[in-house]
Amino acid sequence: MAKLNQIIAVEKGVRSKAQQDLVTAHQSLQKPALLAGISRTYQPKDEEGEQLPPESTRVQVQAEDVLRETAATLTRLFDVTATKDWANCTARADVVVEGRTLLTAAPVSYLLFLEKQLNEVNAFVRKLPVLDASEAWTQDPSTDAWRTEQVRTLRTKKVPRNHVKAEATEKHPAQVEVYYEDVPVGYWTTVKFSGALPARRVNEILTRIERLQHAVKFAREEANGAEVTDERAGDAVFGYLFG
Known part of the structure; x- marks a missing residue:
């Protein structure tokens, strides 16, 4: 007795062959010349007339035969697929x-x-x-999120300062250079959440x-x-x- 995986393995090949055979059968039935035959003989009007040989063409494709062959090909596909689908109901x-x-x-x-x-x-x-x-x-129950520990950072502010490069004289004003100094003004306390x-x-x-x-x-x-x-x-x- 076959197993389901064996049926699945052969189904693709059976399906492919059935499709190819169906295409071939369809193509053969679309060629009227293969389905047609003829038989004719020639008889002159009198005994002195020209004698011509008989002519005949055999029917090469019988539609009934094509039906029978197609049924045989598709029957295999129908049986394999049915076996698989019936088995899938119980497997x-x-x-x-x-x-x-x-x-x-x-x-x-x-x-x-x-x-x-x-x-x-x-x-x-x-x-x-x-x-x-x-x-x-760490988990923070109050926010139901994750949080980091507090991190304290210094906040600074740039404050202008004067640097006297040269004192004033009677003839020249003082030479003063302005620069900025970072002066602590407070602290940031930061906690990250995610x-x-x-x-x-x-x-x-x-x-x-x-x-x-x-x-x-x-x-x-x-x-x-x-x-x-x-x-x-x-x-x-x-x-x-x-x-």
Whole structure:
């Protein structure tokens, strides 16, 4: 008895061959010359007339034969696809992660859906904002965010100062140069807040996603290993259509 994964493996090839055969059959039926035949003989009006040999062309393509061959090709495709789809209704497996059963008897179609969605969740988590590693962060219950310790910084202000380069004399005024001096005027106390996530938290989620992805793939392979019953849908369909 075949297994579901074996049916899945051959389905693509059967589908491709059926499509090629259908195209070939369609093309042959579109050539009137292949479907046409003729047989004719010549008889002169009298015995002294010119004698011409008979002419004939055989019919090369019988539409009924093409129907029969097409039915045979498509019957194989219909049977393989039916076998797969019928089996998919019963092929199931548990999704188990680290000894914990997350999903019981999940069907193959849902496992395939889950695989695709987990890829998208993985990409989403990898883009989550992460806390700046150069800061020391702690959780702040009052804001439900992360915060740093207070940092006190000096605030200065530029104050102009005069530097006398030369004292005034009776003939010349004093030579004064203006410069600016940074004078402390106060202190800033700064606390930074962030709604981002610690890198550890993001890495934990990614690890769980990868574990679940492996578990889902394992479950899909297990479900696809189920034995199948060959379905004979093609005979019923084409027995009605072309019978």
